[in-house]
Amino acid sequence: MLNSVAAGRRLALRATAFQLGAAALVALAFLFQGVTSAAAAGLGGLAVALGGLVAGWIAFGKGVSPATGALGRVVAGMLLKWCVVILVVALALAWFKLPALPLLAGLVTVTLVFVVTNSIQR
Template sequence: MLTSVAAGRRLAQRAIAWQAVAVAVTALAFLAKGADWALAAGLGGAAIALGGWLSSVIALGGGVNPSAGALARLLAGVALKWVVVVAVLLLGVGWAGLPPVPMLAGVIVALFAQLLAMARPLARH
């Protein structure tokens, strides 16, 4: 069965997979600078992936609702995503003392991977 919700879930899963690969490569590149730099890059990218997953669970969950309910779920999912990202970044830099540059690089790489994954059309089954 092909529905917009099912397609949205597949698209979110693909984006998270692409993000995981891109962030892993970025963390490996930062490993040359040190383990804390690699950890920071991985944490920044993981924050985006986790936030995106939570956003998709909220936005695409709940079944069929009127448009106002669907829009409210979408906005709540996006808001939660960025709350998670900001919280992880603040905890990583402030509490764990990780360097902010690789953490932001991980965020940027994960967002770019998400953009590329979502720009590519889904294969029809």
């Protein structure tokens, strides 16, 4: 076995840390447009980071299990991740009336950081 459950947990936490940093940087970049735009960009990034943390918690929460159970947890984690992201985006747009473009910029940037972070081999 090449990877342990603990290594997966560490990877999920490391990815979340990088995502939170990227969300802060995107929010800082949109600060020149105003506090509302910065909040939207930060919330978009935070939605993806929170969803990724939930997905990692579900995928690696029970420890070692048979392949079908592990695959089911990974799929359930990804579904719940995107449910969290969609819920936060819907609330940000409908309830808080935040601007859509900074929100989308935060979502895309933090999603790309997730891909880059997980593609780096240690």
